[in-house]
Amino acid sequence: MASFTPSGRLKREHHRQQFIETQITRLLEGAGGFDITAITGDASFRLYFRVQAAHAKFILMDVPPEKGTISEFVHLNDVFSEGGLLVPEVLAFDNELGFVLLEDLGATHLADLVESEHREAHYLTLLSWLPKIAKLPASEWMREYDLAFILQEMDIFRSWLLEKWLDYSFDEEEVARWQHLTQSLAGCMLTQPQVVMHRDFHSRNVMFQQEKGRLIDYQDAVVGPICYDAVSLLKDCYVKLPADELERLKKISYQQLSDNGLLEGINYDQYIDYFNLTGLQRHLKAAGIFVRLYLRDGKPGYLPNILPTLDYIVEAANAYTDYQWLATWLQSEIMPMVQDKLAESL
Known part of the structure; x- marks a missing residue:
């Protein structure tokens, strides 16, 4: 060593x-x-x-x-x-x-091409990779995205964004709500078909060379919920797709996985519930990681991505009665505090 x-x-x-x-x-x-x-x-x-x-x-x-x-x-x-x-x-x-x-694959990521006329074609190609990734053989190097793993990731938001950065502490009612949230999101993720997932399948992890996409940063692949990589790509913390395009691509992601026998017994409405609730967990984790990169690793470049990531959470939470408290809490209390912190930090 x-x-x-x-x-x-x-x-x-x-x-x-x-x-x-x-x-x-x-x-x-x-x-x-x-x-x-x-x-x-x-x-x-x-x-x-x-x-x-x-x-x-x-x-x-x-x-x-x-x-x-x-x-x-x-x-x-x-x-x-x-x-x-x-x-x-x-x-x-x-x-x-x-x-x-x-x-060397060059320096052009999917994130650099989102304004190009070929953007949707690029996304269609990447969606065709979803079943290929899901069908990869599980490896000894891939952890299971189990309950402990999911809860550990959820705690990144509470520990780093709320407690360490915003100096925010839960009261008793918020503790109960947070525990219910983490358990219900974990249940949703564990109920889905469990497959190999890249885990960071987004616009900064696809390189383009001579119009051909190449996948990078796959060393943290795990075995987990079928929707996760589709969420990573289509509700990307770095790129927000127009609403109509997002809806089209979500349907295509379902079709790709379904046609390859990976969604047996799961209709589109159920898939979208899985997609939305998996996104809640992923985006809470991501917002916490952006703060951790700043506080622990001295990397402030990810701070501007926090509010767009929280917007995704608000949007998804508002679609479900059980999670509307989360949307209200973020909008009324947490996001104004984040905006104040960003004004100090950037």
């Missing part, structure tokens, strides 16, 4: 240089010089660098061994690729050092 001492960091830096030189020389049969530049914007502990050689570019993923492992990424890269999904090619890796050398 790498040391936290300066000498340990220098040693690892030397090994990185050695790893890159060796692998690029192997790939290009003598690459000559190369430059390395950091790529910013990732929400995880993983570091990414673009390696520019004379006639080729690569991506270096750097996972400090004291923070994580590359094993799941390398293994799941094979799982997704063998399942017919387009993913970056792994060119070389070193488990001990925590380095993966990948092909």
Whole structure:
């Protein structure tokens, strides 16, 4: 395991240089010089660098061994690729050092193409990936999205956004409501067919190169509710689709999953209930994570996404009598406090 001492960091830096030189020389049969530049914007502990050689570019993923492992990424890269999904090619890796050398897919994400005339065509292609992901074989590297996992994620909202950021504490009535909310949303998610899900299938995790989409950031894939990836894509925290387009695409997501035998006995109305309530859980978690990235990791760039994410929650909660209190509470108490905090922070 790498040391936290300066000498340990220098040693690892030397090994990185050695790893890159060796692998690029192997790939290009003598690459000559190369430059390395950091790529910013990732929400995880993983570091990414673009390696520019004379006639080729690569991506270096750097996972400090004291923070994580590359094993799941390398293994799941094979799982997704063998399942017919387009993913970056792994060119070389070193488990001990925590380095993966990948092909460079460029810098164009789906998020960069949402204003293009081909947007809906891109979404239709990605919806056709839903059954491919769902039908992947479960792997030892995939956790189950079980009750404990769901409740742990729900607590991110309460702990980070409410308590740590807004200094907000529940009274007794709110504690009871929150407990009922978490249990009912968990029940909804566990009742659905359980399949492999990417877990972060959204506009910043699909790269486009020569008009062809490629999936990234799949190392956190889990086995969980069938609706989850459709929610991630269509009610994206970074991109809000027009209402009419969203409705069309939701129907197509249902059809894709149904035609592939993944929604047996589930009609469209039931699917939409699953979709909406799964979205409530996902968006509560996401809003909490955006705050955690700011407070714990010093990454304020995700703060502007909090209010649009809370808007999704209000919209979904208002559609159900049992959850209208959540919409009212967010709009009347929490969102004004968030706006005040954002004014201070941004």
